Amino acid sequence: AEVVIVENAAAAGALVADEIVRLIVGRPDAVLGLATGSTPLPVYEALHGRLAGTDVSQVRGFALDEYVGIDPKHPESYRSVIAREVVEPLGLNPDQIHVPNGAIEGIEHAGPDYEAAIEAAGGVDLQILGIGTDGHIGFNEPGSSFASRTRVKTLTSQTREDNARFFDSIDQVPMHCMTQGLGTILQARHLVLLAFGEGKAQAVADAVEGPLTAMLPGSAIQLHPHATVVVDEAAASKLK
Numbered sequence: 237a238e239v240v241i242v243e244n245a246a247a248a249g250a251l252v253a254d255e256i257v258r259l260i261v262g263r264p265d266a267v268l269g270l271a272t273g274s275t276p277l278p279v280y281e282a283l284h285g286r287l288a289g290t291d292v293s294q295v296r297g298f299a300l301d302e303y304v305g306i307d308p309k310h311p312e313s314y315r316s317v318i319a320r321e322v323v324e325p326l327g328l329n330p331d332q333i334h335v336p337n338g339a340i341e342g343i344e345h346a347g348p349d350y351e352a353a354i355e356a357a358g359g360v361d362l363q364i365l366g367i368g369t370d371g372h373i374g375f376n377e378p379g380s381s382f383a384s385r386t387r388v389k390t391l392t393s394q395t396r397e398d399n400a401r402f403f404d405s406i407d408q409v410p411m412h413c414m415t416q417g418l419g420t421i422l423q424a425r426h427l428v429l430l431a432f433g434e435g436k437a438q439a440v441a442d443a444v445e446g447p448l449t450a451m452l453p454g455s456a457i458q459l460h461p462h463a464t465v466v467v468d469e470a471a472a473s474k475l476k
């Protein structure tokens with residue numbers, strides 16, 4: 237992967253937002269791969285001003301993941317988060333922005349349906365990725381196959397602790413998620429992984445320089461011909 241070390245998260249947001257604007261200007265129906273969590277927020281914020289005056293009515297998007305069994309109207313469902321942080325502020329067409337279906341009823345169809353929707357869209361042009369402190373991308377926790385497709389995964393206790401900040405208590409963090417697989421993510425045409433802060437330094441080093449192993453899901457990016465890693469100094473601190 238190409239590693240770009242930037243001053244801070246805002247600079248990373250500006251850099252990645254510029255790339256996304258170029259993509260949309262060149263291809264008004266571009267397909268964006270959207271991440272949730274804290275890391276991509278500076279990108280979405282930077283896009284806000286930059287997309288003013290650009291026709292975004294045809295832009296399409298696919299979120300990486302969703303909690304299983306969460307009420308889609310819950311403010312921390314990824315459906316709600318994507319609506320609030322991305323679709324509404326950027327004025328995207330909500331009908332063209334997809335989030336995996338985390339409803340328990342019919343869950344056996346949710347993965348294949350999502351894969352089919354991504355394929356029908358012609359695949360993802362640019363996939364934004366964060367990385368978990370345990371090395372997950374999407375919610376592909378350690379042990380995820382590099383060939384995996386969208387499916388249910390069990391969140392590690394580390395991930396549930398990390399995400400407890402979005403809920404009233406850790407008991408409210410769902411146990412399971414529906415996530416694009418590593419194989420799904422690897423099919424995006426450009427991967428852009430962002431990470432900020434010392435807490436991500438080991439996960440970043442493992443992803444960029446670690447052995448290719450299912451136990452370090454982020455290492456899957458080494459298989460991708462066009463992966464860009466945008467990090468601040470702290471997140472880069474364990475790179476050799």
Ligand code: F6R
Pocket residue numbers: 270271272273274275276300301365366367368369372373374375
């Ligand atoms: C979110 C996702 C996760 C997060 C990761 C980091 O859609 O798939 O991989 O990117 O958990 O989360 P933050 O950015 O909150 O540290």
